[in-house]
Amino acid sequence: MDNFERIALVASSFLLCLVLTPAVRAVAKKKGWMDYPNEDRWHKQPTALLGGIAIYLSVAVPLALLANFSSLLPFLIRQSQPGVLPSINAVLFIGITFFFVFGLLDDFLHFKPQTKLIGQIMAASMVVFFDFRMHWFDSLTLDTLITIFWIVGVTNAFNLLDNMDGLCAGIGFISAVFWALLFFRPQMDAALTAMMLAGALAAFLFYNFHPASIFMGDSGSLFIGFTLAVLSVYYSESGPINPLSVYAVPVLVSMVPIFDTTLVTLIRTLSGRKASTGGKDHASHRLVLMGFSEKGAVLFLFGVGAVAGFSALFVSRSDSLTSPVVLIPAAVSFLLLGIYMAQLRVYPEKEFSLLRDRPYTPVLIEVTYKRQILMILLDLCLIAFAYYASYRLRFAGDQFKIYFKVFLRSLPAVIACKFMAFYVMGIYRGIWRYLSTNDVFLYIRSSVFATILSVAAVTFIFRFENFSKGIFIVDWFLTTGFLLGTRGSFRFFVDTVKRKTLTGQRVLIYGAGRGGELLLREILNNKRLQIKPVGFIDDDILKAGKKLQGYPIFGTFIDLEEIRRRHDIEGVLISFYNKDSEKIAEVKKFCRSNGLFLKQFSIQVADVALEEK
Numbered sequence: 196m197d198n199f200e201r202i203a204l205v206a207s208s209f210l211l212c213l214v215l216t217p218a219v220r221a222v223a224k225k226k227g228w229m230d231y232p233n234e235d236r237w238h239k240q241p242t243a244l245l246g247g248i249a250i251y252l253s254v255a256v257p258l259a260l261l262a263n264f265s266s267l268l269p270f271l272i273r274q275s276q277p278g279v280l281p282s283i284n285a286v287l288f289i290g291i292t293f294f295f296v297f298g299l300l301d302d303f304l305h306f307k308p309q310t311k312l313i314g315q316i317m318a319a320s321m322v323v324f325f326d327f328r329m330h331w332f333d334s335l336t337l338d339t340l341i342t343i344f345w346i347v348g349v350t351n352a353f354n355l356l357d358n359m360d361g362l363c364a365g366i367g368f369i370s371a372v373f374w375a376l377l378f379f380r381p382q383m384d385a386a387l388t389a390m391m392l393a394g395a396l397a398a399f400l401f402y403n404f405h406p407a408s409i410f411m412g413d414s415g416s417l418f419i420g421f422t423l424a425v426l427s428v429y430y431s432e433s434g435p436i437n438p439l440s441v442y443a444v445p446v447l448v449s450m451v452p453i454f455d456t457t458l459v460t461l462i463r464t465l466s467g468r469k470a471s472t473g474g475k476d477h478a479s480h481r482l483v484l485m486g487f488s489e490k491g492a493v494l495f496l497f498g499v500g501a502v503a504g505f506s507a508l509f510v511s512r513s514d515s516l517t518s519p520v521v522l523i524p525a526a527v528s529f530l531l532l533g534i535y536m537a538q539l540r541v542y543p544e545k546e547f548s549l550l551r552d553r554p555y556t557p558v559l560i561e562v563t564y565k566r567q568i569l570m571i572l573l574d575l576c577l578i579a580f581a582y583y584a585s586y587r588l589r590f591a592g593d594q595f596k597i598y599f600k601v602f603l604r605s606l607p608a609v610i611a612c613k614f615m616a617f618y619v620m621g622i623y624r625g626i627w628r629y630l631s632t633n634d635v636f637l638y639i640r641s642s643v644f645a646t647i648l649s650v651a652a653v654t655f656i657f658r659f660e661n662f663s664k665g666i667f668i669v670d671w672f673l674t675t676g677f678l679l680g681t682r683g684s685f686r687f688f689v690d691t692v693k694r695k696t697l698t699g700q701r702v703l704i705y706g707a708g709r710g711g712e713l714l715l716r717e718i719l720n721n722k723r724l725q726i727k728p729v730g731f732i733d734d735d736i737l738k739a740g741k742k743l744q745g746y747p748i749f750g751t752f753i754d755l756e757e758i759r760r761r762h763d764i765e766g767v768l769i770s771f772y773n774k775d776s777e778k779i780a781e782v783k784k785f786c787r788s789n790g791l792f793l794k795q796f797s798i799q800v801a802d803v804a805l806e807e808k
Contacts, residue, residue, distance in 0.1 A: 290322060350421045
């Protein structure tokens with residue numbers, strides 16, 4: 196097959212879906228095949244279903260032309276040769292047809308979760324029957340089971356990801372593009388299949404992106420997930436040059452659905468809910484609670500999927516010693532993102548209610564509620580990565596391979612010394628969401644002490660033979676940066692959520708001094724006030740044009756009329772306290788004439804009567 200024919204097949208998938216989707220939408224509306232809003236659904240308007248029909252036909256028709264079905268015959272009559280695999284396109288065609296029909300029936304009949312699981316296991320077993328495996332384990336039995344588990348898991352993950360307009364189709368498109376890039380040279384048949392799926396999903400996004408006019412339903416999400424899962428299994432069969440990439444690349448390309456499913460399943464289980472029950476607690480929904488728009492949340496996850504895909508490309512083209520440069524930061528980033536999102540309250544009662552009712556979960560309660568333990572585990576990864584990255588930056592090529600043995604021998608001592616220093620300095624006794632300047636200096640001092648202790652230990656144990664002083668200097672910079680970055684990210688996350696989710700009457704704060712800063716903090720920390728600050732005014736003209744805690748200082752009192760009209764102000768809050776001030780009288784007059792409310796902020800320390808009555 197020449198390049199023109201390949202381009203024609205991909206273009207046909209795109210054009211078929213572009214034409215078939217509105218036709219399916221029209222039929223769905225006419226027949227009443229609509230998805231209506233309810234408590235567990237995110238959409239607000241009745242939306243046509245069965246968009247999966249258009250996606251399936253757009254992929255299945257050109258795929259049938261590519262598939263070599265005769266290659267399946269030796270396996271069916273048990274005359275296959277070891278190491279010879281059938282056509283991946285033939286296996287995929289059978290699998291996606293099964294999932295399409297199965298999903299279509301589910302859209303109408305609404306199968307129970309156990310029925311879905313049985314069907315998915317049957318399809319995954321069919322893939323393994325044709326000798327496709329993950330090759331994660333030497334044991335054939337264990338590798339067979341993990342392959343079935345992987346296919347079922349990824350298929351379900353994409354099915355669960357179909358919870359917001361354009362999300363499943365977009366993430367599926369991004370994953371398909373990266374699989375096409377990964378297969379482009381070694382396995383053109385698989386690359387072409389991935390490109391056809393990407394073309395069909397790109398066309399479907401024209402109708403499915405917010406605001407969606409049609410949903411794909413289970414008939415689409417199940418077969419998309421199955422296709423991408425089988426492609427990831429086939430990647431292991433294509434003989435990647437980096438042994439680590441056999442494990443890392445499939446996970447990275449499917450990272451968004453895996454992350455979303457893991458987050459939802461874990462929190463639902465700990466909250467005493469069924470993992471199979473629907474709800475508005477997915478990663479996309481939590482991003483909206485953080486202040487993102489629906490479209491912004493979906494685009495954010497698109498970006499995450501793209502970054503994970505580029506990481507997979509890097510790992511696939513690197514050796515096992517270089518891959519951790521990407522893998523460890525990616526793992527830490529997703530861990531932090533999961534911790535951030537898990538803190539958001541999306542249920543009417545508090546999360547982790549299941550744990551409180553069980554006497555045999557004290558360890559889980561400690562891990563869940565005392566974030567210090569999670570952060571200690573995170574620090575373990577960061578310390579090891581900082582020390583590794585120091586060697587990676589200091590030495591290159593064959594020189595790094597020589598010094599890698601020195602790194603491995605000394606790593607346990609460095610980890611122990613750094614944790615000892617951190618514990619002695621008391622960095623695990625602080626509350627990171629309230630990170631202050633004093634805390635910053637504490638982390639810097641702790642990192643310095645940890646480096647000095649590490650150098651002393653290495654000198655005592657190894658006589659500092661084959662070590663470089665530059666290693667420990669680079670390691671100090673990296674460790675300090677990671678400490679401040681992870682701790683500061685919690686403060687940044689909390690502040691961002693507070694600002695983005697603030698609702699209420701739009702007000703202007705008069706006074707951009709210490710009183711104004713205190714008032715702003717109280718508003719951000721007390722949602723019951725139902726007040727949303729727009730900015731400040733201040734009598735000091737030199738403050739105009741600057742910002743206080745991220746909020747603009749528009750000007751002085753004489754600019755109040757223009758500011759009110761431009762920013763639709765509903766009230767004014769006075770942050771300074773002066774009962775006889777002429778300024779307050781002027782503000783009262785202005786607010787009275789313009790229908791604005793006026794309030795004054797004050798802090799009082801009152802005496803409490805100690806006598807008993």
